[in-house]
Amino acid sequence: MNQNAQQSAHILVVEDEGHIAQMIEATLQLGGYTCENCADGAEAVEKIFAGGYDLILLDVMLPGLDGFGVMERVAGLDVPVIFLSAMQQVTDKVRGLQLGAEDYIAKPFEALELLARVEVALRRRGKGNTVLTYRDIQQDLGSHTVTRAGVPVALSPKEFELLRVFLQHQDLALTREKLLALVWGYEFAGETRTVDIHVQRLRQKLGLADKLVTLPRVGYRLEK
């Protein structure tokens, strides 16, 4: 359903809450990743040592060996780990990051937030997509260039980021609030007008008028 799947990363989800594990799995599939679930800390350590994962999503509160314990045991391996936790204390976060985790996501989280963090973590390790394609449009995240039918198109930095979000989440309904959060950061919450202006420019510059559709009262969607 998503063209990122062609370069999909394999992710291990260590989460003992069944529903949350299902939700993460569905979200990751949406982002074009394949994943495997594991509900137990000790079992997770075994699986990680067996190898084959590009990223680990690790819940902190696990029965038996907890997430920090798992992290301590697998810290020597060069696998990026993102902690998931309902604990919001700064000390927990610091502890997780000190153990060598790539990121720390606090529960509850939105699907796109998870996808964005996963993407960043993978890209940092050179495992994410660096060239995004949509029809005749190519966006190279490494060299920061966009071409349309081989002709370079000049984009402002925010337009470039916005395009990246649309290309990475094709066919998904993106609300203005989510776009603001993903491109401008959470502190800009409320200034949805900015999103409209940038979407308008993207449509003009890349000829996406009929593909980048407006969803009434919701936001935008880049149709496949």
Added chain:
Amino acid sequence: MKLWQKIFLGTLALMVLCTSLLTLLFVRESWQTVWDEQLDRALTQQQYLARLIKTGVVSTRLQNGLMMLDADAADAAAVRSASSQLTDEFLLQLGLYRDGQALDRPVDGCTDAMAGAQDAAEIPGTLYEFSRGEEGAVLVCSLPFTAEQQAYRLVCRFSVQAGVDRLAGQSLRLVAVSLTVSLAGAGLLVVVVRTMLRPLHTLSRTARRIAGGDYAQRLELTSGDELAGLAQDMNRLARAVQQRVDQLENTAESQKTFTANMAHEMKTPLTSILGFADLLQLQKQVPDEQRMRYAGIIVEETRRLRSLSGKLMELLAVENRNLVLTPVDMPGLFKEVATAIQPLLAGGRLRLEEYCQPMVVNGDRELLKSLLYNFLDNARKASPAGSRLVLAGRPQNGWAEICIRDYGRGIPAAELDKIRQPFYMVDKSRARKAGGAGLGLALCEQIVRIHGGRYEVDSRVGQGTLITLYLPLAGREERKETDPGA
């Protein structure tokens, strides 16, 4: 000023005072001795001289073959005899007087009385006088004697400077010795006092450590004196502080755990709800099967949140409730609870056997109902379909003994001491399916506590669980000392 310095200076002053007084007494005594000795020596020599002079006069008379010397001849003989006497550093000068007139050269310092100016018969005995002059301390003595029926007075001047010098030296040595003794005594005392006060340092150091937060510090003084007593008092103080601090820390810790657990219990369903709702919103087309599944999970997790918030509210209500204890008729309450839980039991085809001997408990009727309901609800969740539950009550030694028995899966021994903790669930996934929030026993615990009762949990895996609950019977006050189940 430090205590040992105070003791040192105080003692030093006291010692100096004592030795000074002693020295003074001693000096006075030896002054008397020296003085008596000098006077004695002077008088002895003078008497000797007087005898020599007398002998000289007598021998002059015999040489001249006279029966009697006249006054002038006697005078001359006496003067001659006197002047032949040698003076030395002790006897400085001597002279003879008759009727107040010097027969020869007058002696320095001789008074009229010594010279016998008045009638000699009226001035009997020896006269002496002590004075100080250029030659130092001087003693002038006047001794009457008769020769050839003439009354003479022999006046001598002695130097007693040597005695005075000796006395001064002696006094100086005495003062030095007394000072030395004082200092040495005080010094020795300081050493002793400091040794005895050494535990004070230990006391003060330990007190500082305890004040610094190291409440486990204890003192060990075995001297058996007041300091050891003080040390024991301090130990008692530290123990009391430690207990209080531990208690506060435990309370804070359990509150922290409660908050953390509550956050976890609330965020877990929220995560699923938010995630699945988000997935439904994001996707352009969601297959029916997927939509149903996601929506089902959202509903289930929302129910879980509802159950959690309900239990939390109940718990808050118990904590903040203005407790009014009224006599509650237990058999009646049992019937009421049994009726209330009947619909739930019917679902699992469970059978409740309920019986109660007549008894009355002072309590909050609603809370007691909630208490029994929660225990029964727990028993229900643990029971397989078709099994039975027992709720039985009887008065026992002033306590209402209430048993709640199920024949369900039981609780593993290792979990027994944890089940009272808020949010603790022996089997999380099963408990959640049954709609548990992990707060049932925490709620029961609160209710039992505010009623002044307690409960015990006895359980065997595979055989079921027995809860024995003790609540104080109404009118039990006069027999308070009896222990439940004793």
